[in-house]
Amino acid sequence: MVEKNNNRNYMKLEFLSKSSNESFARVVVAAFASQLDPTIEELSDIKTAVSEAVTNAIIHGYEYGEGLVVVEATIEDNRLDIVVEDFGKGIEDINKAMEPFYTSKPDLERSGMGFTVMETFMDKLEVESEVNKGTKVKMSKVFKSLSRKE
Amino acid sequence: MQLTTEIRKDYMIVKLKGELDHHTSEEARKKIDKQYFNNNLLNIILDLRELNFMDSSGVGLIMGRYKNCMNRNGKISIVSTNPYINRILKMSGLLKLVKIYDTIEEAIRG
Ligand SMILES: Nc1ncnc2c1ncn2[C@@H]1O[C@H](COP(=O)(O)OP(=O)(O)O)[C@@H](O)[C@H]1O
Ligand SMILES: [Mg+2]
Numbered sequence: 001m002v003e004k005n006n007n008r009n010y011m012k013l014e015f016l017s018k019s020s021n022e023s024f025a026r027v028v029v030a031a032f033a034s035q036l037d038p039t040i041e042e043l044s045d046i047k048t049a050v051s052e053a054v055t056n057a058i059i060h061g062y063e064y065g066e067g068l069v070v071v072e073a074t075i076e077d078n079r080l081d082i083v084v085e086d087f088g089k090g091i092e093d094i095n096k097a098m099e100p101f102y103t104s105k106p107d108l109e110r111s112g113m114g115f116t117v118m119e120t121f122m123d124k125l126e127v128e129s130e131v132n133k134g135t136k137v138k139m140s141k142v143f144k145s146l147s148r149k150e
Numbered sequence: 151m152q153l154t155t156e157i158r159k160d161y162m163i164v165k166l167k168g169e170l171d172h173h174t175s176e177e178a179r180k181k182i183d184k185q186y187f188n189n190n191l192l193n194i195i196l197d198l199r200e201l202n203f204m205d206s207s208g209v210g211l212i213m214g215r216y217k218n219c220m221n222r223n224g225k226i227s228i229v230s231t232n233p234y235i236n237r238i239l240k241m242s243g244l245l246k247l248v249k250i251y252d253t254i255e256e257a258i259r260g
Pocket of ligand 2: 055
């Protein structure tokens, strides 16, 4: 059999850190992922995870100030890799930030469940951050639908 | 997101339609709290059946309204049948505090 790797695709989206862009970002990534023939559940997972990461960039990274949020997505066979990046405040203690229910902004009615949602709905989650430089959230998910058909 | 409210006895029934994220939950919070406190209401029923998206910001919104109801010795209940929304509610531990029903009538009966 000939090794084929034609199922590679890439997209990049850059937008201002406005909360009205949260739905824009998750819909774009979900539309991009649709070429992997996802189930409704897989689409819901992707949308929710992107929404969490983008919301964090806006409220924690930039603390409602103006900045740029970059979302990249790569398709590699039946895997989708997503990167959400901001150039804001950064995270001092990543392990603590990722604990379920931890939030640095309880006054804003945050639930502290964002990272837990990303971890649960995606297959892999990695967070890189540097104080006053920014935060990069990398997530991936393997889509079952394509492999099922083979 | 669309939000409509209806008052039945001391229940405020809040129907949410569309997508509940950080952006829309801020609007929802203001609208719900205004009605709740201005009309001196006790209980809240959140009807989530016509929501097609919710992330952890929605959980924060529900937690906040739960606290307001507790402070008045009232109660809050959820009506929701969407499996993806119920999954987040369950994951967040909210279902330990708030009961979930299939219909508004069942929520009122308690
Ligand atoms: N992009 C980011 N920049 C800076 N801090 C962040 C970022 N994302 C998350 N954090 C920190 O991690 C904590 C936990 O995030 P999360 O689990 O999404 O909960 P929540 O958003 O409800 O606070 C946040 O309260 C914040 O302190
Ligand atoms: Mg968050």
